[in-house]
Amino acid sequence: MTYQVRLEMFEGPLDLLLHLIREHQLNILDIPIARITEEYLRYLALMQELDLDVAGEFLLMAATLIHIKSKMLLPPDEAAEGEGEEEGDPRAELLDRLLEYKKFKDAAQTLGVLEAEQAQLHRRGAPATELEVEGPLAVSLFELLRAFRGVLRRADVSAPLEITPEELNVGQRIVVLLDLLAAESPIEFTGLFAGTLRRAEIIVTFLALLELLRRRLASARQAEPMGPIMIYRGVEYLDEQPAGRLEGEEARRLGSPRGYPEAGTSEAS
């Protein structure tokens, strides 16, 4: 498999850490470094197995985590220059970065809500072509990887035999997935792997999915954190208003573009 999915438009290592903290319901202010390092490396290994174009930042963060972990194993050194490392929690700097980043991640979410509201206000002379969106994911890459791990685990049990997949390639699998989505949309993430038992085949399917997402031929959406991930044909989910609008009731009504106009007409008359 010499197929590389480019990840530049996806998330970075800080996202992965925040994802892990949420997934395992850890206290961000008291991160169990050994555990999170282990989890982090597990994801990293998975990404590398997928031959994802893992950016250097991910490796750098892995090194940072391992460094912090080793420092925490050392007994507190009274003799250490008190000036250099005040208090001396080796995690302090990482925590600062995480919190600083999370602040803007949250702010970005708010901006997204405001953007969606503004997108409903139209004005004269506005370009008919809307924004070009370069990112496809309504779920994070790590949510996808997490779901993917689940699929892989099941496969490992039921088909321990590894078969060399000479006929498998991502390009063909993309076509298969497009056909699937043309017949039915949305499909639950795990449904894409139905009947797929071989590990290599599962990996190829996943890579094909990532490529479809990147090219916006499909989109992924998750209604609630850790909930099932739905895969949509194209970007059609954009028709709906994503959950979590500032005005929930508005969102629900507008969420059914077919139903709402009729209701509105009777309201207006």
Place this chain on the structure above:
Amino acid sequence: MSAELDRRGIVEALLFVAEEPLPLARLQEVLADEDPAATEATIRELAERLEEEGRGLMVQEVAGGFRLATRPEAHPWIQRLQQVKPAKLSRPALETLAIIAYKQPITRAEIEAIRGVAVEGVMRTLLERGLIRMLGRKAEAGRPILYGTSTDFLEHFGFKDLGDLPSLKEIDELIGPSGAESPSPNSGAAAEASPAVPPPTGNGTGDPTDAPEAT
């Protein structure tokens, strides 16, 4: 048969033809009002009239001016008419934009330090979209480019000015004393650069991160 054109009608006509949000001062000038308060009152009356009559348009105050926009309730029909999907910025783009909005003026390296990933591609998209702009260069080694948000940014998100940005959630209280004085190079950077780089809008509130105001 037709009622006489009143001041509200005139403002409505002006807003209709304007391609950008019309600043109050410009409207005042055109209406030849002595007092901006008179212009403002007319705008408000127009807004009320539109609302009372259940019209499809409303007056929106955005990006330092006023414009006519369709009411949100009209959106599903407009979508039917235009068959255009309201696309959204990607999450990485929104995050990058948020950092720029709250920390401007800011260099690419400073953004990358916060996001922990390269942002070159995302920044290019944002520049092409006109949501961010180059403000100048930072007075440090290499003279890196400083970025800030544009008027289009304000319009895109419906802000009157940068003071309208929602306040960043205050996290300092969450952090114990160890992290409270976290290194925050950004306020310093903004202060350094500000003489060379005027804030992008007329509202002089400065760095919005410093002023967590009610939203």
